[in-house]
Amino acid sequence: MPTPDRTSLDAILSAARDLLEDDGLPGVTMQAVATRVGVRAPSLYKRVQSRGELIRLVAEATLRELTERVDDAKTAADVLARFREFGKERPAAFQLVMTPGPGIPVANRELSAASSAALIRTATDLAGEADALEAARTLTAWATGFISMELNGSFRLGGDVDRAWNYGVERLVTALSDARR
Structure with a gap:
């Protein structure tokens, strides 16, 4: 038995x-x-089967959770705000899926693509279908960099980090919308 x-x-x-x-x-x-x-x-x-598989499964579970959080967001600013909130609540998980580093197991491609749906949707609204992927990548890259710097304590010049975040989001949204016109 x-x-x-x-x-x-x-x-x-x-x-x-x-x-x-x-x-x-x-x-x-x-x-x-x-x-x-x-x-x-x-x-x-x-x-x-292995630590590598375990890390991959953790990355996939993290992407599922992040997807649930941003999925019903209506605007790019809302998607990014939820993305930032997740990063602050789960900093190591955020870094695992957004900046894993060489040799770190990552989530499967289909799950990664599905987790981008809300951002692609809002990027399409901003920049148009022809430029949606590029707009989504721009938003993701900026937000990931900002959040990573915030998590690492890299903003050392003083000032209001939330104000800087809002400034960046507003400028990006405006630029992407203007490019469509």
Whole structure:
């Protein structure tokens, strides 16, 4: 008779996501996850083949969560505000999916494309269908850079960071809308 399963994939992913926020990507080890879910590390391999697969699954779960947050946003400013809010709440997860670095497992292409739907939709409204992808990439690149700098404490010249965010969003939205005309 086989031994009963003592943990689930959901529990493993939850533990890995918590470890990611607590200890960064280096802290997401099979041993650390096993400890969090109360099993021995070899037991995890019944659910997850490797640390790389675990990181990929965490990235995919993160993209699903981010997609849910931005999916019903009506404007580019709202999409970006929700994107920033997510980054501030889940900084390590944000960095995992937006700036993973070389050799870090990433979410599958289909999920990545689906997670961009709200931004593509609002970029289409701003810049037109012909330029929607470029507009979406511009918005994403600017927001990711801004949020990453904010998370890393890189804005050291004083001033109001929220005001700078709003300034950037307004200027980008205006520029993309003007280019359509």
